[in-house]
Amino acid sequence: MTQAFDAETQQAALETRVQQALDQARQLGADACEVGASVDQGMGINVRQGDVESVELSRDQGFAITVYVGKRKGTASSSDTGEASVRAAVEKAMDIARYTGEDAAAGLAPADLMAQHFPDLDVHHPWALSTDEAIEIALACEQAGRQVEGITNSDGASLSSGEGVRVYGNSHGFLGGQCGSRHSLSCMLIAGSGAGMQRDYDYSSERDPRALASPESIGARAAERTLRRLGAKRPATGRMPVMFEPTLAAGLIGHFLSAIAGGSLYRQSSFLCDRLGETLFPDWFTLGERPLERGAMASSPFDNDGVYTRDNVFVAQGRVASYMLSAYSARRLNMETTGNAGGARNIRLDVPLASFEELLSRMDRGVLVTELMGQGVNGVTGDYSRGAAGFWVENGKIQYPVEEFTIAGNLESMFKGLVGVGDDIDTRGSIHTGSWLVNEMTVAGGQ
Amino acid sequence: MNQQTADISAHHALAHAEATLLAPGGLSLASLDAGLEHALGPGVDFADLYFQRSWQESWVLEDGEVKDASYDIDGGVGVRAMAGDKTGFAYSNQIHAEALAETGKTASGIARRGERLKAAPCVAGRAQDRYAGIDPLSGLSVEDKIAMLKEADRVARASDPAVNQVSASLSGVYEVILVRASDGTLAADIRPLVRLNVSVILVRNGRRERGSAGGGGRFAMSRLRDEKAAERYAREAVRQAQVNLEAVDAPAGQMPVVLGPGWPGILLHEAVGHGLEGDFNRKGSSTFAGRMGERVAAPGVTVVDDATLPDRRGSMTVDDEGTPGGYTPLIEDGILTGYMQDKLNARLMGMAPTGNARRESYAHMPMPRMTNTYMLAGQDDPDEILKSVKRGIYAVSFSGGQVDITSGKFVFAASEAYLIEDGRITAPVKGATLIGSGPEAMGRVSMIGHDLELDAGIGVCGKEGQGVPVGVGQPTLKLDELTVGGTQS
Numbered sequence: 001m002t003q004a005f006d007a008e009t010q011q012a013a014l015e016t017r018v019q020q021a022l023d024q025a026r027q028l029g030a031d032a033c034e035v036g037a038s039v040d041q042g043m044g045i046n047v048r049q050g051d052v053e054s055v056e057l058s059r060d061q062g063f064a065i066t067v068y069v070g071k072r073k074g075t076a077s078s079s080d081t082g083e084a085s086v087r088a089a090v091e092k093a094m095d096i097a098r099y100t101g102e103d104a105a106a107g108l109a110p111a112d113l114m115a116q117h118f119p120d121l122d123v124h125h126p127w128a129l130s131t132d133e134a135i136e137i138a139l140a141c142e143q144a145g146r147q148v149e150g151i152t153n154s155d156g157a158s159l160s161s162g163e164g165v166r167v168y169g170n171s172h173g174f175l176g177g178q179c180g181s182r183h184s185l186s187c188m189l190i191a192g193s194g195a196g197m198q199r200d201y202d203y204s205s206e207r208d209p210r211a212l213a214s215p216e217s218i219g220a221r222a223a224e225r226t227l228r229r230l231g232a233k234r235p236a237t238g239r240m241p242v243m244f245e246p247t248l249a250a251g252l253i254g255h256f257l258s259a260i261a262g263g264s265l266y267r268q269s270s271f272l273c274d275r276l277g278e279t280l281f282p283d284w285f286t287l288g289e290r291p292l293e294r295g296a297m298a299s300s301p302f303d304n305d306g307v308y309t310r311d312n313v314f315v316a317q318g319r320v321a322s323y324m325l326s327a328y329s330a331r332r333l334n335m336e337t338t339g340n341a342g343g344a345r346n347i348r349l350d351v352p353l354a355s356f357e358e359l360l361s362r363m364d365r366g367v368l369v370t371e372l373m374g375q376g377v378n379g380v381t382g383d384y385s386r387g388a389a390g391f392w393v394e395n396g397k398i399q400y401p402v403e404e405f406t407i408a409g410n411l412e413s414m415f416k417g418l419v420g421v422g423d424d425i426d427t428r429g430s431i432h433t434g435s436w437l438v439n440e441m442t443v444a445g446g447q
Numbered sequence: 448m449n450q451q452t453a454d455i456s457a458h459h460a461l462a463h464a465e466a467t468l469l470a471p472g473g474l475s476l477a478s479l480d481a482g483l484e485h486a487l488g489p490g491v492d493f494a495d496l497y498f499q500r501s502w503q504e505s506w507v508l509e510d511g512e513v514k515d516a517s518y519d520i521d522g523g524v525g526v527r528a529m530a531g532d533k534t535g536f537a538y539s540n541q542i543h544a545e546a547l548a549e550t551g552k553t554a555s556g557i558a559r560r561g562e563r564l565k566a567a568p569c570v571a572g573r574a575q576d577r578y579a580g581i582d583p584l585s586g587l588s589v590e591d592k593i594a595m596l597k598e599a600d601r602v603a604r605a606s607d608p609a610v611n612q613v614s615a616s617l618s619g620v621y622e623v624i625l626v627r628a629s630d631g632t633l634a635a636d637i638r639p640l641v642r643l644n645v646s647v648i649l650v651r652n653g654r655r656e657r658g659s660a661g662g663g664g665r666f667a668m669s670r671l672r673d674e675k676a677a678e679r680y681a682r683e684a685v686r687q688a689q690v691n692l693e694a695v696d697a698p699a700g701q702m703p704v705v706l707g708p709g710w711p712g713i714l715l716h717e718a719v720g721h722g723l724e725g726d727f728n729r730k731g732s733s734t735f736a737g738r739m740g741e742r743v744a745a746p747g748v749t750v751v752d753d754a755t756l757p758d759r760r761g762s763m764t765v766d767d768e769g770t771p772g773g774y775t776p777l778i779e780d781g782i783l784t785g786y787m788q789d790k791l792n793a794r795l796m797g798m799a800p801t802g803n804a805r806r807e808s809y810a811h812m813p814m815p816r817m818t819n820t821y822m823l824a825g826q827d828d829p830d831e832i833l834k835s836v837k838r839g840i841y842a843v844s845f846s847g848g849q850v851d852i853t854s855g856k857f858v859f860a861a862s863e864a865y866l867i868e869d870g871r872i873t874a875p876v877k878g879a880t881l882i883g884s885g886p887e888a889m890g891r892v893s894m895i896g897h898d899l900e901l902d903a904g905i906g907v908c909g910k911e912g913q914g915v916p917v918g919v920g921q922p923t924l925k926l927d928e929l930t931v932g933g934t935q936s
Contacts, residue, residue, distance in 0.1 A: 048730070054534040057553050060810065061540055075517035079540045085520070092518045099589045101512030131556065153731050155853075190732055190853055195886070197734060199853040237700040237936050267509070268612050268648050269657060374858035375847040376880035376932070380648065380657045385697070385880040385932040387849070387858030404856050406880050406932025408699065442934040444699035444882075 005041045007124060007179040011165045014039060015177055017081055018169040021065055024090045026171060030067040030097075032108050034170035036304070037063045037081055042162025043131065047138040049154055050146070055131055058162070067093045071102040108305070109327030109337055111172040115302035115309070122294040124179040125208040127161045134159050137185065137215050144219030145189045150227045155188035155199060157219065161209070174306040182297075183209045187222040192230050200225040200371075205428050207295055225370075228391075232401035234446035235392055241366035241419070242407050242441045243359060243393070246426035248372055249436035250347075253287070255411055256280075257344050258379055260314060260322075262329020271382035271412060272320065281318040281415050284352055288313040291345035298430035304342035312338050347431040353423035359437045361396035362420060367443055368393055369407060382411035405445035414438050456576045457635075460764075463580070464625040464635035468498040468522070472543035479627040482544070483566045485551025486528045487629055490561025493529040493790070494554070495628035497767060498522075498542060499809040504584055505618035508596040525809035526550040530558035532795055538810045567631035574771035577755055577762040578665035580637030582621040587669045592617055599645045599677035606685045609692070611655075612648040615677070617641075619668050626769035630790075634769030640760065640916060641668045642904065645680040649688040658688025659862075662903030666758045687844065687863050690875045697864065697879035697933025703836045704881060704929040705867065707843035708829070709900035712919035715750050716820050716908065717848040717857040718885040719743070723777050723785070724910075725792035725803075725815040727852050734855035734885060735783060743783045744889035747825055750778040752787055754802055754818035760904040761819035761918035766804045768813055773802035777820075778889075789815045807913040817908060821920030825895025829923040832894045834870035840879065840931050841865045841872055855885040858932075880932040888926055896923030 018035045025033035044056040063086060064077035074096030076089040142157035163181040168174075186203035202221040204213035244252060256272075264270035272280070281287075291309035293299055303309055305327045313321050325333065326341035360368070373387035385408035392399045422434030465476050474482070479496060486494035500522035507515040523540035524547065535557025539546040599615040619641040626634050644661030660683035662676060671677070706714060719735070727733035735743060744750070754763045754772025763772035768790050777785050788796070789804030792815055805816035833841065841864065848859030860880045865872045901920035908917040 052533050052557070054536060054812065055557055056536040056812065058538070058810065059540075073514070075515070077517065077519045079521040079523065088520070089518075096516045096518060099513070099593060100516050101514050101593075103512065103514040106514065155730070155732055195734065195855070195884075197732075197853050199732065199851070234930075239936060267614065268650070268655065271655075273655075371851075373849045373851065373856070373882075374860050374880050375849070376858070376860035376878060378657070378878055380655055381877070383877050385860065385878060385934075387856065387880055387882040387932070389851075389854075389856070403854065404882055404884055404930065406699070406858070406882050406930065408697075408880070408932050408934045410934075442699045442932075442936050444930050444932045444936070447701065 005163060007163060007165055010039050011167065011177045011179060014081065014165055014167040015175055017086055018167050018175065021086050021090055022169055022171055024087060025065065025067050025094065028090065028094045030069060030094065032068040032171045033065060034108060035065045036166065036168045038164060038166040040162055040164030042160060043134060044158065044160045045134045045138050046156050046158050047135060047142055048156030050139065050143065052135055053156060063089060065089055065093050067097050068107055069097045071104060071106050072097045072100045073103065073106050074100060105328055105331035108170050108172060109307045113307045113337065114172055114174040115176060115306060118176060118301050119292065121292065121299040121301065123207050123299050124163065125181045126163050127183055127209040129161055134161065141185055141187050141215035141219045144216040145187050145223040148220065148223035150191050151189050151223050152193055153190035155190060157187040160184050168302065168304065168306055170306055176302045176306060178300060181207055183212060185212055185215060185218055187219050189222050189226045191226045196230065198226055198229040200229055207297065229401045232389065232403040235367055235402040235405050235443055236446060237444050239440050239442050241363045242438050243363055243366065243368045244436045245370045246424055246434050248369055249433045250426065250429055250431040251372065252436060253347055253431050253433060255377055256415065257324060260320065260324050262323060262325040262333060264379060265323060266329055266332035269380050271380060276320055276323060278320055279318050280320050280412065281315055282418055283318040285315060285318050285418065286313065286350040287315040288348060289344045289346055290348050293346050296346045296430065298345040300345060303339045305337065307337055307339045307341065309339045309345060345430065349421060349433055351421045353434060354420045356422050356424045356435060359420050359422050359435055360393055360398065363393055363437055364396050365394050367391065367402060368398065384409050384411055384414065405443055407441045407443055409441040414441065456580065457571060457573060460580055460635040460637050461571060463637060464623050467623050468500055468542060468625050474542065474544060480566055482547035482551065483627060483629055485548045486526050486555050487564055487566060488528065488555030488558065489563050490530050490558030491528045491555050492564060493629055495527050495626060495768065497525045497809050498625040499622065501620055501622040502584065503618065503620045505616060506592055506596060508600055508615040511600050513593045513596055521808065523809045524550065526554045527812065528554040528557055529791065533557050534812065536812050564629065566629040569627065569633035570631045571633050574765045577764045577772060578639065578758045581639050581667055583619045583639035583641045583667045584621055586667050587672060591672060592668065595672055595677045599681040602678045602681040603645065603647050603685050606682060607649060607689060609649040609651040610647055610685060611650040615645045617643050626767065628769060632769040634765045636764050639665050639667065641666065641671060643671050643676050643680060645684045647684045647688050649692055651692050654692055656688045656691040658684040658686065658691060660684040660687065661905045664758045664760050664904040665762055690863055694875040694877040696935045697876035698931055699933045699936040701928050701930050703839035704926045704931065705832055705836060705839065705841045706924045707841065708896065708898045708923050709920060710844055710902040711842060712821050712902065712921035713845050713848045713859055715822055715921060716817060716919050717850040717859060718883065718888050719750060719778065720817050720820045721850050722852045722855065722885055723787060725786045725788040725796060728786050729792050729796050733852045738783050741783055742781050743886045744778050744781040745892045746781045747895050748778055748781050748889060748892050749776065749823040750820065751776050751823065752803065752817055752820045756819050759819050759901065759918045760906065760916045763802065763818055766802045767806045768804040770800045770802040770804060772818060775801045787815045787817060789813055805915045807915060811913050814910060816910060816915055817917050819901065819918035821901060822922065824897050824899035824922045827894045827896050829896045829898050832896055832923050832925050833867060833872065835894065835925065836867040836870060839867045840876065841867050842881065856882065857885055858882045876933065882930045882932060888929060891927045892924055893927045894925035898922045
């Protein structure tokens with residue numbers, strides 16, 4: 001069960017198709033148009049209880065065209081990049097543009113902002129892996145976890161490996177393409193029984209398979225994370241400091257980025273509307289993006305408008321230094337695009353770091369949160385209330401696991417109340433951060 | 448509907464699916480056996496082919512104009528080959544003989560040794576239609592669709608000068624599916640699905656709040672117009688935002704919680720629904736595993752999963768394995784009586800499939816999933832339920848929920864809630880998250896209203912990265928104690 005994938009050939013074929021679609025749209029009367037297309041291929045393996053559970057081979061295509069007729073626009077997409085489907089999509093988009101209302105902000109990004117340089121960002125590392133080899137890796141990962149004393153059941157281990165090509169072109173004559181790969185290995189285990197059962201997981205995800213954590217370390221870490229949750233109690237209700245594990249701290253940064261995203265701002269649905277230049281974080285906190293970092297998860301020389309990407313600083317010494325804008329949202333706000341159509345790329349912090357133990361010690365008494373649940377974040381007001389699980393901390397040391405409680409506050413006061421950032425930086429996603437210690441939130445648990 | 452009309456419409460669906468899905472690629476119903484053979488490699492004991500095509504359009508209004516509209520066409524075939532509890536899966540966005548051969552061979556690689564089975568002769572399934580097999584996008588002109596959204600905008604802005612932003616969206620999917628499996632299954636379904644949503648931002652005295660409302664189901668878009676959905680949801684969205692503009696900080700801690708009827712049934716979806724899906728119970732990873740026949744909720748609590756409700760968002764004439772959609776009691780009078788099953792998990796657990804196999808698309812593997820999950824009505828008067836609470840929370844709308852099926856812990860976030868003081872609803876409170884443990888919370892249900900309602904048709908359930916439309920419902924409910932995650936301790 002293997003499939004061949006020649007990324008360069010695929011890229012050339014997609015570029016041809018994108019160019020054809022742009023030409024067709026112009027012939028049909030579009031004043032401007034833009035096309036995105038992608039092909040992805042991959043393999044997904046699940047093993048459980050020492051045996052294969054499923055093997056999945058995937059191959060996905062996508063194609064979307066937006067046409068502009070005057071100030072009206074229409075969009076059509078298809079999961080087929082064949083010539084006939086593309087032609088039908090172009091016609092459908094033109095048809096839709098007859099009905100939509102005029103939008104003064106509609107249109108492509110300015111031509112002079114199109115990316116000119118396409119450096120190799122080292123993000124394409126195919127993994128020549130047979131199904132059998134993949135199964136062996138996943139089995140080794142699960143086994144390393146299952147053999148740990150106290151692990152009673154397994155939700156299995158999964159390996160996924162994929163690569164793909166995306167191409168974007170528009171009627172300015174811009175045509176950009178990029179190949180990329182992503183490989184992940186994860187393991188989820190169960191400990192305890194009956195009402196005391198707990199599960200947790202660990203994973204590794206990389207552009208380059210050689211950088212993946214070893215199967216054994218992932219399995220062992222999943223076991224450790226699962227076992228440490230056994231015997232959880234409910235914490236007392238009250239106001240106290242809260243520390244967020246790195247993956248969860250990255251989530252807080254995600255809420256901040258949503259709030260400075262152009263779409264939220266021009267819709268007036270952000271608690272950070274009209275707050276540019278104001279102090280939101282402590283003065284030692286600086287946050288920006290590195291879209292051209294080699295080998296990173298979200299690297300790209302151009303954004304979804306074809307605009308060149310650059311190292312933006314969104315928070316400088318605690319102040320909101322820049323919004324995060326696409327060409328469209330920038331026009332809606334009478335500003336300039338920041339090359340962020342499609343979002344932020346590789347968020348990095350520039351802050352003093354403390355060790356994990358030092359942060360615990362500074363917290364003294366409170367909760368360390370290792371899991372968050374539910375959607376209780378209101379981007380319009382910044383109100384925050386989510387389900388959580390983690391550990392009770394007293395005298396600066398972890399005491400016992402806690403669960404079935406909520407943490408609540410407001411993002412603005414949480415950002416202002418950021419006490420420190422840990423050096424335990426998680427580099428698996430596109431946002432890199434260590435743990436965050438927030439001075440005070442309301443914990444709702446038992447009596 | 449009597450059996451004869453059911454046969455006629457099943458035949459119609461098959462003929463339509465053959466013409467829409469198979470004929471363009473030179474295939475026919477008769478040629479599917481050959482396609483299935485590729486997947487029935489050595490050692491494979493079950494295989495199925497799932498063909499799907501969908502046409503989706505959406506219209507979005509902002510700033511009083513429909514400036515964004517899109518149209519999407521998707522389609523392909525997903526092929527599964529199984530050997531015991533192992534599954535091989537591959538798919539293609541092309542539907543022709545060559546694609547069936549390639550994906551079939553790929554999927555059958557899951558087993559390499561053993562007998563080669565022949566597909567059982569196909570038996571066209573008999574299932575009662577749960578909705579009309581129509582294209583919901585036709586029957587309403589583009590001008591009418593746009594007019595509906597503009598009406599939502601007009602009504603919202605006219606109802607309160609504090610309305611600052613209105614966004615409204617109208618979307619519809621026309622989907623045709625066909626399943627052929629080696630156990631003899633042959634079934635087709637035509638699935639309409641429409642939805643209208645209105646979201647508003649109100650700004651007053653420097654405070655900004657959102658309100659939203661929406662609904663839909665498996666019917667023609669024209670019904671949304673005929674039922675004045677735009678006007679209703681616009682008014683409802685503004686009302687919710689007005690309430691939230693007045694909201695005070697929610698309390699924190701354990702207290703009685705009264706949940707309103709309808710959409711708060713998301714409680715059941717999270718607290719018990721996921722935990723009763725067959726796969727989690729077969730694997731022993733659910734807190735409900737091995738508890739069949741035991742008490743898992745208070746007496747009086749009866750929860751069902753029901754795909755047979757006419758025209759509902761979560762309803763299915765047949766599921767994604769071709770099994771007729773069912774009515775499955777999960778908890779009866781507090782006792783665990785049923786799991787939701789697909790073919791794989793039913794077979795491995797020695798149970799019967801319940802018509803709960805669902806998949807996001809041909810490019811995803813089916814799993815046991817909920818359809819419309821709700822609690823049956825009880826005897827209590829909703830006013831009496833509120834009067835019985837000295838100090839607590841009354842929550843009537845939620846933005847979503849999540850569950851850890853292993854520990855049983857679930858959360859759901861309120862988007863409209865109030866304080867109850869001395870049996871009376873008083874101040875609205877800002878979105879508090881409620882957290883509890885499934886079986887424990889269900890054991891604390893002390894009053895059940897006689898006012899069963901189903902939600903308006905907006906739910907999307909996510910599991911292992913796959914989203915499917917679902918429905919929920921319940922009568923007014925009182926839980927004697929639940930943790931409320933406010934800021935006021």
